[in-house]
Structures are given as structure tokens and as C-alpha cells.
Amino acid sequence: MKEGAKTEGLSLDTLAVHAGQPPDPVSGAVMMPIVLSSTFAQRAPGEHQGFEYGRSGNPTRRALEACYAALEGGKHGFAFGSGLGASTTLLSLLRSGDHVLTGDDVYGGTFRLLDKVMAPLGIESSFTDLSDIDVVRNSFRPNTRMVWFETPTNPLLKIFDIAKIASVARERGAIVVVDNTFATPVLQNPLALGATAVLHSATKYLNGHSDVIGGAVVTSDEELAQRLAYQQNALGAVPSPFDCYLVLRGIKTLPLRVRHASASAGIIADRLSRHKNVGRVIYPGLSSHKGHALASQQMTGFGAMISFVIKGGLEASKSFLSSLEIFACAESLGGVESLAEHPAIMTHASVPEAQRCALGIDDGLVRLSVGVESVDDLWADIERALGKS
Numbered sequence: 001m002k003e004g005a006k007t008e009g010l011s012l013d014t015l016a017v018h019a020g021q022p023p024d025p026v027s028g029a030v031m032m033p034i035v036l037s038s039t040f041a042q043r044a045p046g047e048h049q050g051f052e053y054g055r056s057g058n059p060t061r062r063a064l065e066a067c068y069a070a071l072e073g074g075k076h077g078f079a080f081g082s083g084l085g086a087s088t089t090l091l092s093l094l095r096s097g098d099h100v101l102t103g104d105d106v107y108g109g110t111f112r113l114l115d116k117v118m119a120p121l122g123i124e125s126s127f128t129d130l131s132d133i134d135v136v137r138n139s140f141r142p143n144t145r146m147v148w149f150e151t152p153t154n155p156l157l158k159i160f161d162i163a164k165i166a167s168v169a170r171e172r173g174a175i176v177v178v179d180n181t182f183a184t185p186v187l188q189n190p191l192a193l194g195a196t197a198v199l200h201s202a203t204k205y206l207n208g209h210s211d212v213i214g215g216a217v218v219t220s221d222e223e224l225a226q227r228l229a230y231q232q233n234a235l236g237a238v239p240s241p242f243d244c245y246l247v248l249r250g251i252k253t254l255p256l257r258v259r260h261a262s263a264s265a266g267i268i269a270d271r272l273s274r275h276k277n278v279g280r281v282i283y284p285g286l287s288s289h290k291g292h293a294l295a296s297q298q299m300t301g302f303g304a305m306i307s308f309v310i311k312g313g314l315e316a317s318k319s320f321l322s323s324l325e326i327f328a329c330a331e332s333l334g335g336v337e338s339l340a341e342h343p344a345i346m347t348h349a350s351v352p353e354a355q356r357c358a359l360g361i362d363d364g365l366v367r368l369s370v371g372v373e374s375v376d377d378l379w380a381d382i383e384r385a386l387g388k389s
């Protein structure tokens with residue numbers, strides 16, 4: 001796509017391939033060059049060509065940031081060295097005495113950051129089930145500055161109403177951050193629903209190949225964007241140019257990967273719900289899911305994450321995970337390859353046991369990240385392993 005070509009009105013499939021990446025003006029290279037230089041020559045002191053020092057800005061990173069912004073329909077994109085680097089930078093905008101209203105089912109590392117790093121700095125968080133809008137309304141405190149949640153949540157796939165929560169937050173003068181890692185911009189656009197900022201662990205679907213750790217924030221709020229740009233440089237949690245290049249490459253197939261994997265997840269969730277060794281199946285696409293109607297309305301698909309309970313508790317779920325042959329037993333999600341994990345022992349071990357139990361992250365709970373392999377091969381793998389659980 002030509003430099004300066006209009007991107008308004010283009011579909012996500014086109015933006016994923018082109019946004020932020022016109023052909024290189026020097027060589028005509030169609031793929032974004034990896035600019036490794038850590039410093040940039042100035043014509044005269046203070047007279048630079050948009051880049052001074054690699055932490056403050058880099059051409060490959062700038063392309064990725066423009067691409068992030070286009071995908072989420074926002075004006076400003078920011079790239080970070082990890083999802084938690086993105087979270088830390090956003091949370092660094094708060095001051096001692098501020099309160100964050102947070103969803104009760106957040107990624108374990110986000111919980112740890114809020115509970116073990118931000119709380120000792122005087123930034124309080126409360127972890128609340130945001131499914132009921134009256135509970136949301138009553139959970140605001142005079143010092144609530146930020147509302148932070150995932151939807152679907154990790155690992156219980158709860159669905160929260162972005163538009164309603166954003167509307168209450170607006171009345172109370174708080175900003176809303178939606179972690180859109182699970183849904184991706186292919187299935188859900190939080191900014192269009194009223195969120196102030198969208199956050200991603202780009203490690204997951206955006207990169208999509210399990211070979212980069214990265215994070216993203218997108219916003220259209222000018223004041224927030226200015227403060228974020230400052231903090232991004234001041235805190236320095238920025239990604240390498242090579243990682244930016246890899247994420248740009250991964251994003252080109254984001255819509256194809258996400259739609260394919262989500263369709264397979266729908267089939268697998270349905271089959272799991274009819275299997276004799278399986279108890280509760282949690283997937284927003286099943287009509288039995290509490291948030292199914294809301295998910296149908298605020299998402300354009302139900303995603304490729306499934307959580308389910310294996311009958312027989314810890315031993316059965318461990319045996320299932322050890323017996324899988326195509327699914328790798330590994331943390332993380334969102335790659336082309338299918339992964340399975342045990343939240344209580346793996347990704348959510350940093351959430352205290354009492355809280356895990358209260359939430360329903362019990363010993364039989366297994367989380368699947370469905371990849372892009374053949375759904376029949378994936379199901380055969382699951383069925384074989386369930387037979388051994």
C-alpha cells in the first residue's frame with residue numbers, strides 16, 4: 001500500500017497486511033526493514049529526521065505501533081517489550097492513593113503486578129466480578145481512577161459488558177483499560193465500545209507464533225497518549241526492532257488464524273460438552289455459558305480458548321495433560337500450535353489458593369488454546385487423552 005494511502009474504511013484483513021508499512025522509500029522493499037541502529041544521525045544539533053535514540057523511537061517499532069493503532073481503530077499505538085511491560089507503563093500513570101477497580105479473574109501476572117508491586121506503592125486494587133453492572137456501580141470509590149478488566153477473562157472466560165462498564169466509568173471520571181488479548185481486534189473492538197485504552201499481550205495472538213514476548217497499548221485519548229509516550233520512553237520497557245518485525249509479520253495472518261482457530265474451538269467445545277469424562281465446559285460460544293448472549297452481541301466470534309473440568313480432579317487432569325500428543329502442555333496461548341495447561345499449577349499459581357478456589361479455578365480445570373491444525377486431528381488427540389484420564 002502506498003505511503004499516505006487512506007486507511008479509513010479498509011477491512012481488518014487489509015489493515016493486518018499493510019497498516020503502517022508502506023514500501024521502504026529508499027529501496028522499495030515491500031516488507032518492513034529491521035532497523036537495528038540504536039542512534040540516528042542529526043543534520044545539526046536538534047535537527048533530526050524523526051528518530052534520535054532507539055529507546056525513544058525506531059522505524060520498525062513505529063511501523064508496528066501504527067499497525068496496532070489501525071487494528072484497534074485507535075489514533076495512537078504503543079509497543080512494549082512484554083504485555084506486563086505495557087501494563088506496568090499504564091499503571092505508572094497512577095499516583096499513591098489511587099484505586100484500580102479490576103475484574104476478579106485476571107491473568108495471574110496482572111494480579112501479581114497489582115497486588116505485590118502496585119499495592120506497596122500505595123495504589124490499591126479491588127478484584128470484583130464485573131458481570132453485574134450494579135455491582136460495578138457500587139464498587140467505585142471516590143479515588144477510583146482506572147477500571148481494568150479482561151473479557152473474555154483468563155482462565156474462566158467470563159464476559160463483561162464493555163459498553164456499560166465504560167459508560168459508568170465515564171460518569172465517575174475513571175479511565176477504562178480493556179485487556180483484549182483473548183479476543184483480539186478480529187473479534188472485539190473495545191475502543192468502539194467506549195474503552196479509553198486497549199492492552200494486549202502481543203506474545204499471544206498478535207504475534208501468533210510463540211516466538212516473541214511483546215505488549216501493546218492503543219488509545220484515541222490525546223492526553224493519555226501524550227502521557228503514555230512520555231512514560232514509554234522514561235520507563236524504557238520497549239521491544240527490540242527484530243521483535244517488532246516478527247510481530248508485524250505475524251499480524252499479517254492474524255484474521256486468518258483467529259477465525260480458523262475460533263471455528264475449531266467451537267467444534268471442540270461442543271464435543272467436549274458431550275464427553276462422559278468431562279464436567280463443566282466453559283466456552284462463550286456454548287448457549288450454556290452465562291455470558292453467551294452478551295458475547296454474541298459484543299464480539300464477532302467466540303475465540304479459541306476453552307476451559308473445562310475433567311472428572312477425577314487433579315490426578316485425572318494431570319494424566320490428561322501428560323497424554324496429549326499434538327497439544328503441547330505449556331503456558332501461554334494464541335500461537336498457531338495448540339497448547340493445553342493446568343491454570344492452578346501453571347499460569348495462575350501466583351493467585352492465592354483461597355481466591356483460586358472461590359473463583360472456580362479448581363484442580364480439575366484445564367485450559368486449551370486451540371491452534372490452526374486440523375480440528376479432526378486435535379479432537380482425536382483430546383479423545384485419546386481423555387480415555388487415559
Ligand SMILES: Cc1ncc(COP(=O)(O)O)c(C=O)c1O
Nearest residue numbers: 082083084107154181201203214
Ligand atoms: C490476558 C493476558 N494479559 C497479559 C499477559 C501478560 O503478557 P506477557 O506475558 O506478554 O507479559 C498475559 C500473559 O499470559 C495474558 O494472558
